[in-house]
Amino acid sequence: xFSETAITRRKQWTERVACLxxxxxxxxxxxxxxxxxxxxxxxxxxxxxxDFLIRVPANGMRGGGIWSPLLGTIYLVLLSLAVAxxxxxLAAIYLNEYARDNWFTRLIHLAVVNLAGVPSIVHALFGLGxxxxxxxxxxxxxxxxxxxxxxxxxxxxxxTKEALSAVPPAFREACWNVGATxxxxxxxxxxxxxxxxxxxxVILQVSRAAGETAPVMxxxxxxxxxxxxxxxxxxxxxxxxxxxxxxxxxxxTQVPDVPDALPYGTAVVLVGVxxxxxxxxxxxxxxxxxxxxx
Amino acid sequence: xxxxxxxxxxxxxxxxxxxxCGISAIVFVFSIFYFVFREGAAFFFHGFKPGEFLxxxxxxxxxxxxxxxxxxxxxxxxxxxxxxxxxxxVPFGLGAAIFVSEFCPRRMKETLKILIEMLAAIxxxxxxxxxxxxxxxxxxxxxxxxxxxxxxxxxxILAMMSVPIIVSIGEDALKAVxxxxxEAAMALGATxxxxxxxxxxxxxRNGLLAAVLLGxxxxxxxxxxVLMATGHAVRIPASLLDPVRTLTATIAAELxxxxxxxxxxQVLFIIGILLFVITFVINxxxxxxxxxxxxxx
Amino acid sequence: xxxxxxxxSIRDLHVSYSGAExxxxxxxxxxxxxxxxxIGPAHSGKSTLLRVINRTIxxxxxxxxRGTVLLDGxxxxxxxxxxxxxxxxxMVSPLPVGLPLTIYDNVAFAPRMAGVRKGTDLDxxxxxxxxxAALWDEVKDRLYTLGTKLSxxxxxxxxxxxxxxxxxxxxxxxxxSIAIDPVTTSRIEDVLRELRSKITIIVVTNLVxxxxxxxxxxAFMLNGELVEIGGTEExxxxxxxxxxxxxxxxxxxx
Numbered sequence: 001x002f003s004e005t006a007i008t009r010r011k012q013w014t015e016r017v018a019c020l021x022x023x024x025x026x027x028x029x030x031x032x033x034x035x036x037x038x039x040x041x042x043x044x045x046x047x048x049x050x051d052f053l054i055r056v057p058a059n060g061m062r063g064g065g066i067w068s069p070l071l072g073t074i075y076l077v078l079l080s081l082a083v084a085x086x087x088x089x090l091a092a093i094y095l096n097e098y099a100r101d102n103w104f105t106r107l108i109h110l111a112v113v114n115l116a117g118v119p120s121i122v123h124a125l126f127g128l129g130x131x132x133x134x135x136x137x138x139x140x141x142x143x144x145x146x147x148x149x150x151x152x153x154x155x156x157x158x159x160t161k162e163a164l165s166a167v168p169p170a171f172r173e174a175c176w177n178v179g180a181t182x183x184x185x186x187x188x189x190x191x192x193x194x195x196x197x198x199x200x201x202v203i204l205q206v207s208r209a210a211g212e213t214a215p216v217m218x219x220x221x222x223x224x225x226x227x228x229x230x231x232x233x234x235x236x237x238x239x240x241x242x243x244x245x246x247x248x249x250x251x252x253t254q255v256p257d258v259p260d261a262l263p264y265g266t267a268v269v270l271v272g273v274x275x276x277x278x279x280x281x282x283x284x285x286x287x288x289x290x291x292x293x294x
Numbered sequence: 295x296x297x298x299x300x301x302x303x304x305x306x307x308x309x310x311x312x313x314x315c316g317i318s319a320i321v322f323v324f325s326i327f328y329f330v331f332r333e334g335a336a337f338f339f340h341g342f343k344p345g346e347f348l349x350x351x352x353x354x355x356x357x358x359x360x361x362x363x364x365x366x367x368x369x370x371x372x373x374x375x376x377x378x379x380x381x382x383x384v385p386f387g388l389g390a391a392i393f394v395s396e397f398c399p400r401r402m403k404e405t406l407k408i409l410i411e412m413l414a415a416i417x418x419x420x421x422x423x424x425x426x427x428x429x430x431x432x433x434x435x436x437x438x439x440x441x442x443x444x445x446x447x448x449x450x451i452l453a454m455m456s457v458p459i460i461v462s463i464g465e466d467a468l469k470a471v472x473x474x475x476x477e478a479a480m481a482l483g484a485t486x487x488x489x490x491x492x493x494x495x496x497x498x499r500n501g502l503l504a505a506v507l508l509g510x511x512x513x514x515x516x517x518x519x520v521l522m523a524t525g526h527a528v529r530i531p532a533s534l535l536d537p538v539r540t541l542t543a544t545i546a547a548e549l550x551x552x553x554x555x556x557x558x559x560q561v562l563f564i565i566g567i568l569l570f571v572i573t574f575v576i577n578x579x580x581x582x583x584x585x586x587x588x589x590x591x
Numbered sequence: 592x593x594x595x596x597x598x599x600s601i602r603d604l605h606v607s608y609s610g611a612e613x614x615x616x617x618x619x620x621x622x623x624x625x626x627x628x629x630i631g632p633a634h635s636g637k638s639t640l641l642r643v644i645n646r647t648i649x650x651x652x653x654x655x656x657r658g659t660v661l662l663d664g665x666x667x668x669x670x671x672x673x674x675x676x677x678x679x680x681x682m683v684s685p686l687p688v689g690l691p692l693t694i695y696d697n698v699a700f701a702p703r704m705a706g707v708r709k710g711t712d713l714d715x716x717x718x719x720x721x722x723x724a725a726l727w728d729e730v731k732d733r734l735y736t737l738g739t740k741l742s743x744x745x746x747x748x749x750x751x752x753x754x755x756x757x758x759x760x761x762x763x764x765x766x767x768s769i770a771i772d773p774v775t776t777s778r779i780e781d782v783l784r785e786l787r788s789k790i791t792i793i794v795v796t797n798l799v800x801x802x803x804x805x806x807x808x809x810a811f812m813l814n815g816e817l818v819e820i821g822g823t824e825e826x827x828x829x830x831x832x833x834x835x836x837x838x839x840x841x842x843x844x845x
Contacts, residue, residue, distance in 0.1 A: 011485050018487035019397045025389030026398075029457050030409045033416075036424055087315050094316025098309065100652055110581055111319040117508070117577045118326060118570060119515030120418070121542045124549075125566040129329035133554075150322050157319070174688040174750070176647055178701035178757055179678035181305045183312075188700070193691055211417025214517045214546055245419045252423055253522060267423050271416060278415045282408060293691040294739040296675050297706030305674075 040268050047265035056229050057242075061251055062258050066266055068227050071234060072141075072241030073273075076216060077209045079145035079237075080152060084205055087149075088156030089198060095157070096164040097172075097186055116154035120214040123151045127219040140238040144220030148209045155208060156201040163197020164190060168294070196288030203281035207274050213245040221246040223254070244270050327570060333555075334563030341557065342564065353528045355548065355558040363561050370530040371445075371538035375520060376513045378449030378534065379456055383513075384506055386453070387460030391505070394461065395468040396490050414458035418518040425451040425523025439535045441525065446534040448524035452516060456509040463508055467501020468494055500583050507580040511573050517542040541565050596664065598623040598761060598791040599644065604658035606639050606648065606815075613639040615815040617658075621808075626783060626792040628806030628823070630799055632839070636815040637795040641763045644793075645680040646673050662761070678705060681754030681790075685766040687746035689738035690753075694721075694730050697738040697749055701757040716756055723786065724752035725778050744775030751779065755786075762786065763793045768801065780805055799840055803827050811836045 002008075041048075051065060058064030091112075099105040127147030137143045167190050175185040191198075213221075221243040227234035235241045248270060252263040298304075331338075343363070350364025394406055429450060430442035437446075471494050479489040495502070525537025526547070539547075545562045552559040597620035606614040614636040621627050629637050642648040646667060648656055660667050662679065670676050678701065690697050698717045707713060717734070721727040726748040730741075738749055747767060754762060764783075768776040783792055783805060796802055802809050803823060810820040811833075819826065819833045831837050838844055 011488070015485040015487045018490075019393075022389045022393035022397055025386045026393040026406060029386055029390055029454070029461075030406065030413065032454065033409065033413050036428060039428060040424075087318055090312050090315035091318055094312045098312060099316065108317060108319055110578070111323045113581060114323050114574055114577045115319055115326075117511050117515065117573045118323075119517060119542055119573060121517040121545050122326065122330060122515070122566050122570050122573075125330045125333065125545070125563055126326040128549075129333040129563070130325060133333070134329060150326075153319070153322070170684075170686065170688050171690055173647070173684065174690055174753070175700070176650060177645065177677065177682040177684070178704070178753055179674045179676075180701070180704040181301065181674055183305055183308045184704050188704075189690060189692070207415055211415075211419070213417070213419040217546070218549055245417055248419050248423055249518065249522070252426055263423065264427075267420050271420055274415050274417060275412060278412060282411065293737060294689075296672070296678065301674055302672050
C-alpha cells in the first residue's frame with residue numbers, strides 16, 4: 001500500500017477536524033432545542049393534565065384550563081384549511097400540469113415565493129384592511145381564517161407541486177393517447193398517485209396555522225371570551241375567539257401574577273400539538289413512500 | 295364511442311377554474327400590497343414626513359403635544375437583531391448544511407434532518423416565550439446584566455429560528471451540484487473536506503447565497519419572538535445588552551391601541567408597507583440568484 | 592396502385608419544433624384495412640407524423656403544424672372534439688407503459704373516460720381487447736393486480752389492449768418492438784396481421800426486416816421528406832424508384 005507522507009497525514013487530520021467541527025455545529029443547533037423542550041415540560045409539569053385541556057380559563061386567566069383557546073385554534077385551523085387546500089391544490093395543478101414555460105409562469109412562481117416570505121404582521125395588516133374593514137366582516141373567526149388561509153397557501157402549493165411532478169410524464173401521455181382529457185388524466189391517474197405529498201402539505205399547513213399569532217391577533221382572536229365548557233360548537237363564524245397561540249402571548253405578557261406553570265403548560269400544549277402534527281407528516285411521508293405503485 | 299356530449303365544454307370550464315386558482319398567488323400578493331397601502335395612504339400623501347420617518351429617532355406617536363414619527367430607532371432595532379442573528383445562524387447553518395450533505399453518516403442523516411424540521415416547526419410565539427423566560431434568566435445570570443430582554447436575546451432566538459431555512463435551502467444547493475464533481479475530485483485524491491472547500495462551495499455558491507438571503511428575510515419579518523424577547527426601548531442600541539424595538543414588534547405592540555384610521559394607525563400601516571417592500575426585494579434577489587445558477591449550468 | 596378512398600390523406604404537411612423542421616412538405620395516402628409501414632433512420636420525422644395524426648403534437652410546446660390531414664375525408668384539424676379523434680386513432684408508443692392501475696382498469700380506462708358505465712359492458716370490452724392483444728390467457732386470473740408489475744413484453748401488449756379498447760379505426764404503432772423480446776414481438780406481429788382486416792394499421796419502424804414481414808405498403812422517410820412510397824415488394828426489390836431507398840433498405844446507411 002501507499003505509505004503515509006507528511007502531506008497525507010495533514011490532509012487526514014484536517015479532514016477529521018472539519019468533520020468534528022461541522023458535526024458540532026449541526027448538533028449545537030439541535031441540542032439546545034431538546035434541552036429547551038425538556039425544560040418547558042419540566043416547568044409545566046404541575047399543570048399538565050387532561051383537565052387542563054378541557055376546562056376553560058378561570059380566575060382572570062390565572063387558573064383553570066385552556067379549553068376556549070384550544071377550541072378556537074381548532075376552528076381557525078379547520079376553516080383556513082377548508083379555504084387553503086382546494087385553492088392551493090388547484091393552483092399547484094395549474095403550475096405543474098397546465099402552465100407553459102414562459103415569463104408569466106415565472107411571475108406566478110415569484111408570487112408564491114413572495115407570499116411565503118411576507119412577514120406575519122403584514123399578513124395581519126392585510127387581513128385587517130381587506131377582510132375586517134373593506135369586506136366588512138369585522139373581527140371574527142371568518143376574517144382570521146381567511147387571513148391564515150392566504151398566509152399558508154404557499155405551503156400547500158409547494159408540497160402538492162412536488163408530489164405532482166414526481167408522477168412520470170409517460171403516464172400522462174399514455175392517457176392522452178387513448179382520448180382522455182387533461183383533467184380526466186389528472187383526476188384518475190395523477191392525483192391519486194400524489195396523495196402522499198398533498199397530505200403532507202395539508203398537515204404542514206395545519207401546523208403553521210395552529211402556531212401563528214400575529215395574523216389572528218388583529219383579525220379575530222381576543223384576549224378573553226367566555227364560552228360554555230362542553231360545547232363543541234361554542235363559537236360562531238362571525239364571533240371572535242380565543243386562540244392557543246395568542247393565549248400564550250397574553251398570559252405571559254399581559255396578565256400579572258400568573259402562576260409560573262400556567263404559561264409553561266400552554267407553551268407545552270402548543271408545541272406538543274405542532275410537533276405531533278409534524279411527526280404525523282413525516283411518518284405519513286415515509287409510509288406512503290414505501291407503497292410505491294410503479 | 296362517445297357518450298359524453300359536453301366533453302369539450304366541460305374540459306374548458308375546468309381549465310378556467312384551475313387557471314384562476316393558478317394565478318391566485320399573484321392576485322393575493324397584489325392584494326396584500328394594495329390593502330395595506332390603502333389603510334395608510336391618506337396619511338402617506340397628506341402629512342407624512344419621509345425624512346423624519348427615516349432619519350429621526352424620536353418616536354412619539356401618542357404624545358399629546360408634539361407627535362413625531364421618527365422610525366430610525368426602530369429600523370436600527372430590526373437591523374441590529376437581524377445582523378446578530380445572521381452572524382450566528384449563517385456559519386452554523388451553513389456548517390450544519392455541509393455536515394448533513396457531505397459528512398454525515400447515513401443513519402444519523404435522517405434523524406438530524408427530522409430534528410431540524412422540528413426546529414422549524416416551533417411557533418414564533420413559543421420562541422418568544424423562550425426568550426422571555428429561559429433566555430432572559432440565562433442572560434441576566436451569565437452577563438450579570440440588569441435586564442435580559444435585549445438585542446442579544448432577540449438575536450439568539452432569531453438565529454435558532456432562521457437556521458432551519460438556511461440548512462434546508464443550503465442542503466438543496468449542495469445536492470444540486472452533480473455527483474460527477476465530487477467523483478472527479480475524489481479520483482484525484484481529495485478528502486471530503488477538500489472536495490467541499492475547493493469544489494462544492496464555489497459550485498453551490500449561488501444557492502448558498504440564496505439560502506442566506508431567505509434566512510435574512512425570515513429574521514427581518516419575524517414578529518412575535520422579537521416582540522417578546524427584545525424589550526420595549528425605542529432607541530438605537532449601544533451594546534448587545536440594550537433593549538430595542540423592531541419595526542415588526544412596534545406594529546404588533548401599538549396597533550391595538552391606535553384608533554382606527556388615526557394618523558398613528560396609518561403610520562403603522564406605512565411601516566407595514568416598508569416591511570413588505572424589504573422582504574419583497576430580498577425574495578426577488580434570492581430568486582434571481584437561483585435563476586442565475588440555472589442559466590449557467 | 593391504390594384504389595378507393597384512402598383512410599388517411601396527408602397533403603403538404605410541414606411540422607417544426609421551435610423552428611427546427613421535422614417534416615418538410617410531405618404528401619401521402621394511406622389505404623384502409625392494410626398495414627402500412629413507415630421506415631427511415633432516426634430523426635426522419637416518422638414519430639412526428641404519428642403525433643400529427645392523433646393531434647398529440649398540440650401538447651408539445653413550440654410545435655407548429657401546417658398542411659392538411661384528412662381522416663375519412665374529414666380534416667382532423669378542424670374537428671371540434673379532439674378527444675373523439677384520439678379515440679378513433681389508437682397509439683402504441685415505443686416504451687411499454689402500464690398505468691398505475693389494475694390490469695382491468697388499464698384496459699377499462701379509455702371506455703370509462705368516454706362514458707361507458709355498465710359493468711357488464713366494461714367486462715366485455717376488457718376481455719375482448721386482452722384477447723385481441725394476446726394477453727388474456729396470461730392475466731385472466733389476476734385482472735385486479737397492478738398493471739405496472741407486468742413484464743415489459745406484457746406491458747406492451749397491455750398498451751395494445753388499451754389502444755384497442757376505444758374501438759379505433761386506425762392503429763398506429765411507433766417502434767413498438769424496441770424494448771421487448773423477439774418472442775413477444777413475433778406474437779404482436781401475428782396480432783397485427785389478424786387485425787388488419789378490420790383496422791387500418793400504421794407501423795413506424797427502424798427495423799427494415801420487420802417492415803418487410805408485416806407491411807402491405809411501405810413508405811420511406813428521410814430527413815422529414817417522403818422519399819418513396821409503394822407496395823412492399825417494390826420497395827424492397829433491387830429497383831425501387833429512388834436510389835436512396837435501395838441504399839437504406841440494403842443497409843448502406845441508416
